[in-house]
Every structure is written in structure tokens, then in C-alpha cells.
Amino acid sequence: MDLSGFRENAHEIVNWICDYYETLESRPVKSRALPGSIKQQIPDHPPELGEAFATIWNDFQQIILPGMTHWQHPHFHAYFPANASLPSILGEMATAALGAQCMIWDTSPAAAELEEKLMRWLLEAYGLPSSWEGVIQDTASTATLIAILTAREQVNRWQSNKTGLASSPVFRVYGSTELHSSIDKAIQIAGIGLNNLVRIPVDNQRALVPELLEAAIEQDLESGLTPMCVIIALGSTSTLAIDPLAPVAAICRKYNIWLHVDAAYAGNALILPEYRWMIEGIEGADSFVVNPHKWLFTHFDLSAYFIKDREALLRTFSILPEYLKTETTGLVNDYRDWGIALGRRFRALKLWFVLRTFGMAGLRNVLRDQIRWADWFAEQVDAHPHMEQVTSHAFNMVCLHAIHPEWTLNDMNVYTERWLKRINASGRAYLTHTKVNGIYTIRVVLGQTYLQQHHVQELWSWMVTELADILDPPV
């Protein structure tokens, strides 16, 4: 492909992008592909001779698109969103054009300095302590692994990177029963051992109980174990429960334990002053992760990781082979030292495009609208005789299930699951579930970038109809 061919094809793709967004709502949200149906359409070997772009593009439309779930569809209400936006697409396009590998300042000073500036913008936007610093990671999973490895090095007096863990004390990590599975994975990878992840019970709001955390730490100390890290969630995955930061931070400072805050989704609400109560006591924490790629309209992947003590991070991750030494080493931020991978994409660009296009006021408006619509949705659920909120709703998510005076718990679960499956099979919306105290629970997340109030009303009426059909099947 030469440049003139590229120009033509690129225009076609841009036109397709516009058509795609214009027609998105006519597509089934969740792909209906059956297992194996995509790969059986793809040849077993790469082509020996190059193919025309028109052929490749045709295959994209015929083979790939039907196998895609449309994450940017306004009726994608599943999991948490990975909500992109049009300015973010433009940022990704420019990033792709540059094709830069931004491992160190020298390999693209603009990438390093834009990242540094944007992390300060976000630090301020989220209301985090101004003495902290931030770095972009790919995902919250990686950021949490980084926090755990840093905590491990610090508590082990910077020895385990050199000597391994064979002669280390038994380290203990604490978090509520509601923590995201990425924490379990990080504990496994970091050599802590899953048996040393202590699950602290939650209260009726599904939030960690600080007194039980302290009791567990005391018990471990008495048993000769070494408390290393506490992880709390500001917005748990199942129900968006908020662990109490201030009392947990006080415990962590008392026992000198690293406190990592996982605010992957709901942390974005900190751009709204009315949610700043969540980070009261943040000065007592050590690290914090929030994903603009979940609820700040910036393409996956872009996770913002903030730390109190950059030296602890650098001491854990710095490594300087001869071939990476530059004249600016030590004078600038070489972000390869702030995480796991050496190679780094230029992620900051899309975030820059988003923050500038929306403006902070624009972002606040979108979040507030979505939260308001979730309030409305929750009110409808409360007023419906055969629906019930499983936990009181938070942010822009409502957790609910189907109820009936004659049903057992098992009946409720069976009917709720059937209800969810019917909605998803209709192709009109995509919802996912969790279990709360054994209750099969539908999570309705109202977080898509281009979601409008009429979509929320539409979803509500579909859910009402589908439930009515289950309760009283048409003959």
C-alpha cells in the first residue's frame, strides 16, 4: 500500500466509522456468534501473496463485525463500560499514525511530558493530594500488581527483588470479600500466595468492616505473620460498594501497612465535588488506581495510577542496562521505570483529546446526567411489584432482581436469570449479573458515552415487558 492508496482507504474507514456510529443502535448489542464460527471462516495459513485492501475490508465487514459485541452501543449496560468517545478515536488514530514506542523520555519527549502534565490534571480533577504523582498504566490489574510488588519490596527492605522470597517472612494482604479478582491474580503473581489474602467480612452496605480488619491484623501479628498491604475498593465490581477509607487508612498508618485504593470505575466520580467524601483520609493511603477507560470516555486501555512515594515505585521497578542509558537519565521521567513493561504506547494523547474536547464541565455534566437517570431507574424498580433492588443503588448502576410473594430464593434466581437471558437474546440491550448473598442479581450500568435519557426509558420498558412475559407467558 502506498500513501495514495492509504489516503483512499483511510477515508473509507473514516466514513465507515461515522456510518457505524450512526447505525450502531440497529445492531444487536451482544454478538450472536457461536463458538468456533469466526475461526472457521479464517484460512489456516497466512496468504503467500499480498491481498487488496478492498478484500481485507470486505472480510472485516463479513467475518469480523458479526463476531463483535458492540461496546459503544448506548444499550451496552453490561460489566463496566469501556466507554470510548469520538475525540478519543481521533487520539487513537494519531497515536497509531505516530507508531511511537514511548519507553523513555528520549524516545519521545512529548509523550513523557504530556503524560506527566495529564497525570497532574487528573490528580487535581480527582482531588488527590497534590504531593502525589501519577503514571499511566494499561489496566487497573497492572496498577494493582505494581502496588503489591512495591509494598512487598518496601516491607522486605528492598531485598526480595534480589534474593527472591525463599527466606522472606509470610506476608499478608487484606481486603474485603468484595475485592475484584485482579487482586487475587496479583497476589498469585507477586509470590504472596493466595492463602495469604485475608478476606475481611463486609457490612450490610457490602463495605469492609474496619474493626474486623484490625482484629485480623492483630491476630496475624500474634501468629508471627507480616501484614504487608491492605486493598480497599471505592466502588466494588459487583455492587459499587465503598469501603471506608479514613478508618482503614488510620489502621494502616498505625501498623505501617501499605494501603492501595482500587477505584477503577467509581473513582471517576471524584471529578464531581459531591463525591469527594469517598477520599476523606486519602493522605493515609499509598497508592490509588482509577480507569479513565471505564467512565471518562477514553479508549481502553488507559489506567491512571497515583502514588504517594515515587521513590518506592522507582526502587522497585528501575533497571538500567547500558543500552537504555541517555544523557537525560535522572533529569526527566523515564516511565519504563514506573511499571512492568519496558515498551509503552503513547496513551496520553487520546486522554488529552478527550479532556480538552469535553472540558471538565462537560465531563461533569455527562456523569451527573447518568447518575440522575440511575436514580430515576431505581425509583421505577422500587415502585414495581415484581422487582426489587438487591443493594441500594450507587452512582450510575442499579442492582435488581425479580420477586414474587410465592417464590423461594431458588425461584427468584431462576426467574431473574431467565429474565436477563431474554433481554440479552433480544439483541436490544446487554446486561450482566452478579450474586449478592446468594441472590442472582442483574446489574444495570448506565454508563455509555452517548447514552441519552430516552435510552434509559426504553431499557426500562423492555425490562418491564420481558418480565411480564415471564410471569404471565403469552399463549
Ligand SMILES: Cc1ncc(COP(=O)(O)O)c(C=O)c1O
Ligand atoms: C473494582 C475493579 N477493579 C479492577 C478492575 C480491573 O480493571 P482492568 O480491566 O482495568 O484491569 C475492575 C474491572 O472491572 C474493577 O471493577
